[in-house]
Amino acid sequence: MRTPRTMPLAAAALAALLALGGCASVNEYRAPRVEMPDTTPVLPAAPPAPAAANGAIFQGATYRPLFEDHRARLPGDTLTVQIVEAVSASQKSTSSVDKSGEVDASVSRLPLLNSSSSLLGRLGAGASSSNTFSGAGATASSNDFSGTITAMVTGVLPNGHLLVAGEKQIGVNANVDVLRFSGQVDPRAIQPGNVVPSARIANVRVEHRGRGQQADAQLMGWLGRFFLNVLPF
Numbered sequence: 001m002r003t004p005r006t007m008p009l010a011a012a013a014l015a016a017l018l019a020l021g022g023c024a025s026v027n028e029y030r031a032p033r034v035e036m037p038d039t040t041p042v043l044p045a046a047p048p049a050p051a052a053a054n055g056a057i058f059q060g061a062t063y064r065p066l067f068e069d070h071r072a073r074l075p076g077d078t079l080t081v082q083i084v085e086a087v088s089a090s091q092k093s094t095s096s097v098d099k100s101g102e103v104d105a106s107v108s109r110l111p112l113l114n115s116s117s118s119l120l121g122r123l124g125a126g127a128s129s130s131n132t133f134s135g136a137g138a139t140a141s142s143n144d145f146s147g148t149i150t151a152m153v154t155g156v157l158p159n160g161h162l163l164v165a166g167e168k169q170i171g172v173n174a175n176v177d178v179l180r181f182s183g184q185v186d187p188r189a190i191q192p193g194n195v196v197p198s199a200r201i202a203n204v205r206v207e208h209r210g211r212g213q214q215a216d217a218q219l220m221g222w223l224g225r226f227f228l229n230v231l232p233f
Helices: 007-030 118-122 222-230
Strands: 078-105 125-156 162-172 175-185 195-197 201-212
Touching: 078 162, 078 175, 078 201, 125 175
Parallel strands: 078 195
Antiparallel strands: 078 125, 125 162, 162 175, 175 201
């Protein structure tokens, strides 16, 4: 049987259990996850066993163009991605409604009453109404991201498009800066020098995160998140 003295302890224990249950989503709250593919280095495929010499100059298994710049073609090849993402959007709307009405009625003559009688003046009626509404709204969003990363071909689709993924980590003292990129590249979009802009890559995924003391200093504490969720305003 619970006594009034043990009830606060039970409430505190329940709150602790709820806090522990929410720990699983703390990391998701701090850094919303970007759906990124695996960026583990891909080793080039082992060359096929040499076929019997057929006397031909062209060998499809080891074909590489001789008169063009090197371009990524096979899993394990690398290419330079110029990340240039600039997205902006804005919306503005205004609306107004204005409605008004007026009614006026009077009686000028009644049988058996003189037109100058004071009673006729009290038989008049009048009414008026007015309704006004106005509203305005505006929203704006801007995103600008630029950088360079060398990505690696992780796969080749049946249509020849390349699946690329790359990761860069830079650690200074107690902080780590992580840049990850993935996408799908049409080989025809690769420019001389084995470079491709991110605007010509499909299904782009870019993630720029920080790990360490500097990143933790920019996060809201668990107590602040608790009150942010329960406060009605």
